[in-house]
Amino acid sequence: xxxxxxxFCAGAALLVAAAFLPQLMRALVVAWAWLxxxxxxxxxxxxxxxxxxxxxxxxxAEARESGYSPLQIAFQQLLRWVLGIPxxxxxxxxxIVAGAMRRRSGSPPAVPYVGRVxxxxxxxxxxxxxxxxxxxxxxxxxxxxxxxxGIGCFFCAVSxxxxxxxxxSKFGRYGxxxxxxxxxxxxxxx
Amino acid sequence: MGVRRKKDDVLPIEASILQAGLxxxxxxxxxxxxxxxxxxxxxxxxxxxxxxxxxxYKALExxxxxxxxxxxxxxxxxxxxxxxxxxxxxxxxAAGQAALATAPRPARRVKGEYKLRARGAxx
Numbered sequence: 045x046x047x048x049x050x051x052f053c054a055g056a057a058l059l060v061a062a063a064f065l066p067q068l069m070r071a072l073v074v075a076w077a078w079l080x081x082x083x084x085x086x087x088x089x090x091x092x093x094x095x096x097x098x099x100x101x102x103x104x105a106e107a108r109e110s111g112y113s114p115l116q117i118a119f120q121q122l123l124r125w126v127l128g129i130p131x132x133x134x135x136x137x138x139x140i141v142a143g144a145m146r147r148r149s150g151s152p153p154a155v156p157y158v159g160r161v162x163x164x165x166x167x168x169x170x171x172x173x174x175x176x177x178x179x180x181x182x183x184x185x186x187x188x189x190x191x192x193x194g195i196g197c198f199f200c201a202v203s204x205x206x207x208x209x210x211x212x213s214k215f216g217r218y219g220x221x222x223x224x225x226x227x228x229x230x231x232x233x234x
Numbered sequence: 235m236g237v238r239r240k241k242d243d244v245l246p247i248e249a250s251i252l253q254a255g256l257x258x259x260x261x262x263x264x265x266x267x268x269x270x271x272x273x274x275x276x277x278x279x280x281x282x283x284x285x286x287x288x289x290x291y292k293a294l295e296x297x298x299x300x301x302x303x304x305x306x307x308x309x310x311x312x313x314x315x316x317x318x319x320x321x322x323x324x325x326x327x328a329a330g331q332a333a334l335a336t337a338p339r340p341a342r343r344v345k346g347e348y349k350l351r352a353r354g355a356x357x
Contacts, residue, residue, distance in 0.1 A: 073287065091295075091322065092291065094307075094319065094320060094322060095268055095291050095294075095322050096287055096291070097319045098267065098268065098269070098318075098319040098320065098321050098322065099267075099268045099269045099272075099287060099290075099291075101318050101319050102267070102269035102270070102318075102321075103269055103284070105318070106269070106273070120283070120284070123283055123286075124283065124284055124285075124286045124287050125286070125287055125288075126286075127283070127286035127288070127289070128286030128287040128288025128289050128290070129288055130288065131286065131287075131288030131289040131292045132287070132288035132292070133288075134292070135288065135291075135292040135295070
């Protein structure tokens with residue numbers, strides 16, 4: 045009985061995730077950019093997030109014009125995100141080193157203490173959740189049901205967090221033309 | 235241990251960006267944004283995928299710090315009129331052109347126009 049409900053919940057979670065995959069993918073990348081820039085100076089954060097948001101929009105718009113399905117677009121964006129993770133992490137590491145050098149040279153810290161703690165916690169949580177997903181997936185062996193439940197729960201958690209972050213981001217307000225452009229605040233452009 | 239990168243070394247991705255930027259400029263687009271240059275590189279090199287976000291934007295920022303590119307945010311009114319997010323616009327500088335002139339040709343899968351140029355360079 046438990047196995048039945050486990051499979052049912054996992055299947056339902058996967059179906060929901062598949063239905064919202066394109067939006068989920070954009071939300072995931074935006075959430076990643078938000079996490080990656082947590083605690084960094086405002087101008088660095090705005091630039092990184094703004095560029096990613098713009099790229100996602102341009103990519104979706106161009107791919108739709110070229111006749112790609114939403115699922116294909118989501119897959120392309122997923123690949124671009126995953127393949128860029130090492131570059132993103134080294135970018136972040138470079139900014140951490142630059143911040144440490146600024147502090148050592150006596151300049152006031154660019155990143156507030158709370159920001160640094162939040163940064164460390166969020167990066168650890170993200171790494172742990174990705175690691176957990178991988179362990180559940182590969183460590184389940186022949187027990188595919190357990191793997192399915194694990195993956196379902198993992199994606200549910202990721203989608204929930206991403207969805208909240210997505211709707212709180214600027215990108216969530218563009219709606220790819222459906223709801224229009226509401227604001228255009230950028231540093232130095234007001 | 236890997237070989238340490240010299241200050242003026244141009245990485246393949248940087249050479250690709252500079253070359254794509256100059257090609258876009260030659261065709262009349264003075265400035266380019268991240269997705270546009272990624273599309274141009276994909277087309278010119280015959281790649282199956284666009285350059286990854288992490289690779290592309292890290293390279294663009296590094297190149298700007300080296301003075302090879304200049305960037306600015308697009309006029310917000312243009313973005314508002316076209317109902318899309320504001321673009322970060324880049325332009326290849328004279329220093330960028332000089333860096334590309336001294337750089338080895340991109341050694342990755344070279345197809346299309348870049349391939350013709352590479353052949354021309356070998357002849």
